[in-house]
Amino acid sequence: MLKIENLTKTFGSVNAVDNISFTVDRPMMIGVIGASGAGKSTMLRMLNQLETATSGKITVEGRDITGLKGADKRRWQRDCAMIFQQFNLVPRMDVVSNVLHGTLNKRSTLATMFNLYPSEDIHKAIDILDRLGIAAHAAKRAEALSGGQQQRVAIARAIMQDPKIVLADEPIASLDPMNAQIVMDDLRRIHDEDGRMVIANLHTLDTARRYCDRVIGMRMGRIVFDGTPEQLTTGVARDIYGADASFSEAATSTSLDALEREAALA
Amino acid sequence: MSDLTANSPVEDVRSSYMDMTRKKRAYNAIMLAIFVALMAAGFVTADDRNAGGFWDGLHQLFDFPAEVLGEASGKLAEMPAHFVKFFPSLVETINIAGASTLLGAIVAIFLSLLATNGLARWPRLIPLFRRMMDIMRAIPEIVIALVLIFVLGGGPVPAMIAIAFHTSGALGKLFSEVNENASLKPVEGLQSVGASWAQRMVLGVMPQVSPNYLSYALLRFEINIRASAILGFVGAGGIGYDLKNAMSWGKGQYDEAAAIFLLLFGAIVLVDQISSILRHRLTHGAHMEATL
Numbered sequence: 001m002l003k004i005e006n007l008t009k010t011f012g013s014v015n016a017v018d019n020i021s022f023t024v025d026r027p028m029m030i031g032v033i034g035a036s037g038a039g040k041s042t043m044l045r046m047l048n049q050l051e052t053a054t055s056g057k058i059t060v061e062g063r064d065i066t067g068l069k070g071a072d073k074r075r076w077q078r079d080c081a082m083i084f085q086q087f088n089l090v091p092r093m094d095v096v097s098n099v100l101h102g103t104l105n106k107r108s109t110l111a112t113m114f115n116l117y118p119s120e121d122i123h124k125a126i127d128i129l130d131r132l133g134i135a136a137h138a139a140k141r142a143e144a145l146s147g148g149q150q151q152r153v154a155i156a157r158a159i160m161q162d163p164k165i166v167l168a169d170e171p172i173a174s175l176d177p178m179n180a181q182i183v184m185d186d187l188r189r190i191h192d193e194d195g196r197m198v199i200a201n202l203h204t205l206d207t208a209r210r211y212c213d214r215v216i217g218m219r220m221g222r223i224v225f226d227g228t229p230e231q232l233t234t235g236v237a238r239d240i241y242g243a244d245a246s247f248s249e250a251a252t253s254t255s256l257d258a259l260e261r262e263a264a265l266a
Numbered sequence: 267m268s269d270l271t272a273n274s275p276v277e278d279v280r281s282s283y284m285d286m287t288r289k290k291r292a293y294n295a296i297m298l299a300i301f302v303a304l305m306a307a308g309f310v311t312a313d314d315r316n317a318g319g320f321w322d323g324l325h326q327l328f329d330f331p332a333e334v335l336g337e338a339s340g341k342l343a344e345m346p347a348h349f350v351k352f353f354p355s356l357v358e359t360i361n362i363a364g365a366s367t368l369l370g371a372i373v374a375i376f377l378s379l380l381a382t383n384g385l386a387r388w389p390r391l392i393p394l395f396r397r398m399m400d401i402m403r404a405i406p407e408i409v410i411a412l413v414l415i416f417v418l419g420g421g422p423v424p425a426m427i428a429i430a431f432h433t434s435g436a437l438g439k440l441f442s443e444v445n446e447n448a449s450l451k452p453v454e455g456l457q458s459v460g461a462s463w464a465q466r467m468v469l470g471v472m473p474q475v476s477p478n479y480l481s482y483a484l485l486r487f488e489i490n491i492r493a494s495a496i497l498g499f500v501g502a503g504g505i506g507y508d509l510k511n512a513m514s515w516g517k518g519q520y521d522e523a524a525a526i527f528l529l530l531f532g533a534i535v536l537v538d539q540i541s542s543i544l545r546h547r548l549t550h551g552a553h554m555e556a557t558l
Contacts, residue, residue, distance in 0.1 A: 130276045138283050
């Protein structure tokens with residue numbers, strides 16, 4: 001379904017993403033882990049075509065999407081939703097309008113500029129918000145919501161696009177543990193209930209283990225690990241992050257479970 | 267987490283949001299209708315009051331420029347002489363603009379500091395200083411210049427005062443917006459060591475705001491060159507006065523008018539380019555400092 005071959009992105013003299021290849025044959029939930037600057041974000045941004053690859057090829061369902069331009073590129077971006085760390089909503093517009101932005105690619109520019117959307121789209125947007133448990137905030141401005149709620153609005157916008165692939169770039173890095181769990185549960189539901197492929201950059205190993213079917217570890221632009229969550233041992237994690245023996249997951253974990261595990265061990 | 271959603275059925279949310287959307291759309295439609303009606307009515311009124319009529323005059327729009335260009339191209343050889351003849355007037359015009367910008371900017375700095383929340387020497391008088399700037403900004407240069415020319419007689423000094431007066435108000439407003447964005451932390455730091463108001467402003471605020479001040483002042487300088495050229499028409503001297511003479515003498519003098527146009531145009535483009543390079547360097551320089 002998704003095939004990445006020798007993908008490389010160069011910024012100046014630095015290879016942010018260095019000749020990576022992997023194949024995904026069926027929709028699954030994939031976690032990408034690695035230290036800051038390992039190239040996780042750049043890889044996702046190339047998938048969404050926010051960033052153009054320096055070389056290499058991305059094929060989705062047999063179609064090369066690396067060199068797309070103009071309307072073709074925007075059409076692809078509609079099929080490939082992106083969720084950002086800082087939510088990237090329009091703060092002064094109401095929640096439903098933000099969700100309706102997911103339909104921008106298939107509506108006429110003129111109508112959307114006057115904020116005119118068909119009623120069925122509005123109903124659908126509210127249904128999605130209801131599914132994510134935030135329909136009560138429908139008429140509020142996005143900026144009035146908490147971080148966790150804003151991220152769920154961003155997820156609703158992504159679902160509204162009806163995408164094949166959902167990309168999430170550090171979706172929970174700005175959230176407290178409780179909201180992080182809600183958002184990760186939502187992403188998992190998008191995969192389980194709608195059968196969409198989800199690729200999420202994560203910065204905590206326990207999240208990757210708990211939610212993902214497959215984990216890809218990146219270090220300095222290269223893929224250094226690709227396997228199941230069970231194979232992701234502390235030793236492997238040390239290699240991914242280039243850490244020494246003093247490295248402990250629980251020390252920096254933001255999961256509520258980790259606290260319990262620590263408490264149980266103590 | 268406030269999870270009120272469990273009890274509120276989607277239908278309610280749907281209908282209330284649809285109501286809100288319909289209301290918004292209705293308001294927008296009414297606004298659009300009013301806007302279109304006002305535009306149409308305004309145009310009709312203006313066209314009626316116009317001595318010649320808009321549509322009747324439209325095709326003559328290029329007659330005057332064509333006449334000027336025709337005459338000027340016939341006397342191309344005299345152009346360099348005209349440039350030399352009118353260059354001193356151009357210098358006078360730029361001089362008026364420069365002096366008035368400088369004077370206006372100095373007044374504007376004081377006014378803006380006195381009118382900014384958190385920086386003002388007398389916080390209760392902020393509204394007073396703000397209204398003063400509003401009034402200075404509201405009175406057109408040409409009105410002040412006409413009054414001053416009547417009192418002081420024609421010449422560059424009344425024009426300079428008139429433009430400086432307007433500049434103080436306009437720049438004061440822009441400067442006080444810059445001040446609003448300045449961090450109060452250094453000011454508080456200086457206050458904690460016992461610095462006076464003037465010391466806090468000069469040592470705590472100025473370093474933060476000076477690049478933006480200079481950038482706005484340069485922009486104003488460009489505007490003031492145009493303003494001082496226009497004031498020449500009402501007897502304030504400079505190149506505007508020459509232009510008025512050349513144009514009002516009519517046929518036979520149009521080559522002079524064309525030369526003055528070219529001089530003025532060249533001067534404005536030149537200042538425009540220099541100031542945009544300077545402003546770019548100022549903001550770019552500020553950026554460099556921030557990253558270091």
